[in-house]
Amino acid sequence: MSTQTILPVEVDTLKNTSANNGEPAWLTESRTKALQLAGELELPKLEKMKLDRWDLGHFGNVREGRSEVSQQVPDSVKSLVNMTEASNLIVQRNGDIVFSQLSSDLASKGVIFTDLETAAREHGDLVKQYLHTAVKADENQLTALHAALWNGGVFLYVPKNVEVEIPLQSIFLLDDTKTTFAPHIVIVAEANSAVTYVDNYISGDYSDKIVHNGVAEVFVKAGAKVRFATVHNFNVNTTDLIYRRSVVDNDGSIEWIVGEMNAGDSVSETLSILQGNGSLSDAKVIAVGSGAQKLNYTTKAVHFGKSSESQMITRAVMREQATAIINGITKIEKGATKANGEQTEKVLMLSPKARGDANPILLIDEDDVKAGHAASVGQVNPEQIYYLMSRGITREQAERLVIYGFLAPVVSDIPLEQLQEQLQGLVERKLGQ
Template sequence: MKKQANTCLPNSTTEPTWFKAYRQQALQASATLARPVFERIDYHRWPLALQQFDQAASSLEHTAVSSDLYQDNTFVWTNKHTQWCQLAQKWQAQGVIMCDWHTALTKYADLIQKYYGKTVKWDENQLTAQHAAWMQGGLFIYVPRNVQVTEPLVSYLIQDARTTADFVPHVLIVAAENSSLTYLENLQTIGSKEATANIIVEVVARPGSHVSFASSDRLGQNTTAYLNRRATVERDARIDWSMGMMNDGNTVGDFDSDLVGNGAHTEVKIVAMTSAKQVQGIDSRVTNKAPNTIGHILQHGVILGKSQLIFNGIGHILHGAKGADAQQESRVLMLSKQGRGDANPILLIDDNDVTAGHAASVGRIDEEQMYYLMSRGLSKELAERLVIRGFLGPVLNKIPDKHTLTTLEKVCEQKLIEGQKNA
């Protein structure tokens, strides 16, 4: 059933006046803006309209979340509730900030006003406007100039699907000049009711900074999700994206890197898996806006059951971005004859003296390889898992952070085993 958008903003007496006005502008625009269009991703009938802002389960308190998550440098958030937020004292002493949205608006309003909504603007489309209007909270991370955070900062954004409440977190990460950090984001679902998620992540990489962003995405089967992650990458800065799209419900992934400064660099690595009857559409874009910028996209996906997986890889070199490099590779492996896969490479080049290239493929599992493995005594399920590990290996093996690699390997294995059971 198609949901109708809510027309009443949440009542918050603690938000600054400028933030309330921002929400109101977004609310008014959301009624007339259209949803974004992504090549070959047909999602416009999905129930993505936000309407149940205030229905978060009041009973989801600390007892519903494992205390094993309560560690240093960790943030745990469920719908509108911050369950845990603790940053090691040594990083606090160097001026690093990791806090929930309420604290950020109270203590660091100047930083929020400077950076919030600048990378992903509320008026881009209907989904970004609805997010800005009904955003429930989330996480703010700030690393000061010349500070190198050598331990991962970890978040658990946990959707409470024991009710049909919308799930609308916002993450804002700012790495100041010549700073660095590694951030690992875990998206999870508790419960199984039908619900909508609208999640936006903004990353600002100031000159000379380095951000390693990793995600383990495991939203539930009955969650329909719009997931937008975008970075603004300034002069000589770099962001490495390592994302595991292992959601069980219908999902649109909208991932962008805007290379706005000379020498900016991004590496986008995505592994994805679909199962049962779900659809995942992943739109990965790098825009080279400045000279000598580098943007590489590497995404591999696996299809189980009657599911669909669509990869769009978009490299756009703007006029004036001389010396830029845009490369991409999208590959899809189908384990089922009933599934559907698409790998759609798009290169847009508006200047000379640049380098660009792409590779794309969609194919079925090699039956001879399967026969060989099974003839050695392996079960069909185990043989499939070995083939899939080999297929995803070129992406996983290029992830430099061992903690991130281990996390993504585990979530891939878990999704694969569950998908085989439901095939």
């Protein structure tokens, strides 16, 4: 049975807007087909949480036209970047580009780092080859709406044998709830290349509700290495919905480093499809919930390749009345011999009213494999607190140290100092310390 959906825009309006914005015909067609799908598909079904009870009607209006690039970084994001080394940086505000720069050295090597809308016009064949192929429009109502309405976003392409030593950074600022905010990230790392990509989602102070419906698609070719670090920090009036997905070929590797620091309700899926032999996925996720937040985070690895490996670590801290559903899924398909999948989910509750649910799931269709999981939900260990207090540390300081140690496996791996400091500050603020 289909869900009755009131679409945020008419098909003809979307079609005309896309054409007026100078988008190629194939993209206009892609958008209109996706919008029609959105009227037919249902919302995704989440573990122990019903999205149809959420207020998901605030997608904003489709943007008409594009603002000129000012090359002025907004003051609200300057603390997140080193302006003396801002040569590999994209800053977007409400889907519009305000700053975009790639070093001449990387450009001369064939690296492409630009907003996705520009890439669709200037590198159409390349973008068309990958767009909506890891996260398909016809999966559910949210992916269809995203494929129809996305704006802004990033296209990063690294040619064969090129190793990018400096992290490439994007910042997405949301401070206008009138316009649709749905960035789409596409990263393509060709054979034996290497790159680190870091992005940061932040919001201003607004009282109107808005839904962020985002997607990140990462394609890791044979022998390539991609590190993807991201921090989401939207305010309480923003519902954050995000699909992150990578497809990894032979001997390729993807490393996910995710900080879920939103103040509003959030759903995320971080999935690695290990289709190549010897492929590798390493995912680290932390989340801090407060207030009456509802959080649903899924980390998943699907093994197709022989001798493929996946490691997943999720740490969540819940306070006040926050509720978190933490899912870890390892799926080993038939034929993926010698695969190895390990996962750990831990939830630390700081309030008797907080709720946490850790769900480790192993789905094994092959005999000659290794797989394991560990999960725990509980409060701060009093023995650890007493031990620290016996060394002259106050209870408050002791609890803080235990919590930071609990989250350290992810925070310490953030590849940019400014972002690491920001994440540490967000943890302190959300914990009320």
